Amino acid sequence: MIPLPLAFGAPLLSAKIRTTPEDFQVDELPAFEPSGEGEHLLLTIRKRGANTVHVAKVLAKWAGLPDMAVSYAGMKDRHAVTTQRFSVHLPKRVAPDPALLASDEIEVVESTWHNRKLQRGALAGNRFKLVLRDVRGDAAAIEERLSHIASRGLPNWFGEQRFGRDGGNVPAALAMFGGRRMRPDQRSLLLSAARSALFNQVLAARVEQGNWDTPLDGEVWMLDGSRSVFGPEPWTDLLADRLGRFDIHPSGPLWGEGELRSTGAAAELELGAVADEQSLALRAGLESARLKQERRALRLRPAMLQHQWLAPDVLELSFALPPGCYATAVLHELGPVDDASQATPEA
Structure with missing residues (x-):
């Protein structure tokens, strides 16, 4: 995996997260x-x-269903405390006691009860409350960086979760494209990882050039x-106004077959960012899988x-x-944050 550049300058802190599951709280925002x-x-x-998969299996067993x-x-x-929706298909409308x-x-x-199956992506977003512990850094500088992020936004990276432990999903995707057989669920995961890696490379190039939130010729x-x-x-002035109001964003490619929608300088940057040997193999694999060209906001x-200091070295973000x-x-834009849960072997 390529190292991701910073949009706002040098790191300002070091810290730990997920010392306990309560330090990483996520609540789904319902879409309906x-x-x-x-x-x-x-x-x-x-x-x-x-x-999530474990809880889904518990629900299936509870309901006596596949x-x-x-x-x-x-x-x-x-390694978190999270709130999310699940749906269980019970056509006879007989459900065991949820207390069980x-x-x-x-x-x-x-x-x-609901009249439709819950679909993937059927949420309005997620609300986070994160607690950083053992924070080392100047509090005033950290607060200024947070204010800058709130007013300007930040690069829309795919997170490390997308790439698996030690970034292993991208090498696995390359092996799959080379002929290794995978289960359908693994295949879907690896296709997503390959796309995400290419997107991050394009975004990294634009961060390094300082134009991740400003237009290039041929922008989509x-x-x-x-x-x-x-x-x-x-x-136009109208586009400039919409960009300033966060009504629109520059975008980058989610790779697949077909021509890039971008043109000019934007397309030149995108193609140049994914021209190395590994990227060419990922591109070819995604195209052979018949995924279509899509876009994602940069x-x-x-x-x-919001933020508050719970102690001189404990920072809560929401x-x-x-x-x-x-x-x-x-x-990422604040500095290196170590995931304490990674020190705990997976069950």
Whole structure:
């Protein structure tokens, strides 16, 4: 994996996170209100020290159903306290007692019926509360950096979670493209990792050039809070105003077959950033998998970014992010933050 550059200058702190699961709290922001009827039991669950797939398997066993009867909108970290929705398909509308799910790992916050299966990505975003411990750095400088992030936004990196332990998903993707057989779920994960690695390389090139949040000739624009894109088109005062209001963002490629939508200087930078041998192999593999060219915003603006010092060396951050964006992108702009949970062997 390439080292990710910083958009705002040198690191300002070092710290630890996830000393306890409570130091990393994530709450899904729901995208819809339950209908109150139907054959899908919609459960809002707060989990501690458990990953999403594990909880889904517990729900399937509780309901006496196959794993495929349980769905969720997004994956959530294991070493955290997170709140998220699951749906369980119960066509006869007979559900076991939710109280039977209660454990040190699982708490049922809400249970209601809905008329549709919960789809992946069916959330408005995520709200985070992070506690950094053993913070070393100048408090005033850290607060100034946070203010700068709140007003300008930051690069919209794919987080390290996308790439697996020690970044192993990208080499595994290359092996898959070379002919190694993978299960369908593994294949999907590795295709996403390959795309994400290429996107991060393009974004890194733009951060290094200082134009990750400013236009290039041939720019493709993404609407804030949407996957809709438009352009390229001539730069105008109207576009400048929309960019300044965070209504639109520059975008980068999620690689697949077909021509880049960008042109001119934007396309030249994008192609140049992914022209090394490994990137060419990833590009060829994604194209052979018949994925289509898509785009992702290069810029991210955390909503409601707040901070407070719980102690001279303990900093609490809270903010909300759109779906598919990573809290680690915010931490990256502050400085190296060690994940204490990685010192604990996986069960």
